[in-house]
Amino acid sequence: MELQLALASHRLRCPTYLLYADDILIFYAASRANTHRLKFILDRYANISGQVFNPAKSKLYFGKHVPTHNHRYVRFILGIGLRELPFIYLGVPLFRGVPKALHLCVLWAKACATKEEGGLGIRSIKLMNEAFLHKLAWTMLIDTDASMGFIRAHFWKDSVAHAHIPSSVWSGLRPYAIRISGEGR
Secondary structure, three states: OOOOOOEOHHHOEOOOEEEEOOEEEEOOOOOHHHHHHHHHHHHHHHHHHOOOOOHHHOEEOOOOOOOHHHHHHHHHHHOOEEOOOOEEEOOEEEOOOOOOHHHHHHHHHHHHOOHHHOOOOOOOHHHHHHHHHHHHHHHHHHOOOHHHHHHHHHHHOOOOOOOOOOOHHHHHHHHHHHHHHOOOO
8 A cells, every 4th residue: 555645846756754763754645545545554553563653742744735625634534733834853944845045044054053052063164164274374374394485485475465376275365364474453
């Protein structure tokens, strides 16, 4: 007994389910026949495994093209309460439609927050790049290695603030070198 798949945007098929730890997200076309199939599958699973899903801990989310009368029918058959999109699942907002730049900025900020703050503890690429550029500028300024001496002679000359070298690397590094050298004061 198979469930009819839900269609994602542009007639793409979406997954039938996602598993994470003890959570199961089930995606299906919310028709009456499919709802009875899902109820049969859940009941059969409970009879075989002894594990029963708890409707009080479960939630229903419908796509925008599911008619309201289907909402009521599915809720009645499965005994699960209705919730609205968007919602947060494991710190990630789930929503319908195409993500907007604002969604992605919020997601990245959340991902970069510490675990204690409810984030994933991922280091910010921007901050890591700035730290790397500061370290590289510092190394160029103080390292006595011959290769760094060559770089200082080529880029630094008399003043890093007035150095103009046509280089994509130098144009990104120059503001940090000015700050590290103290010429920006």
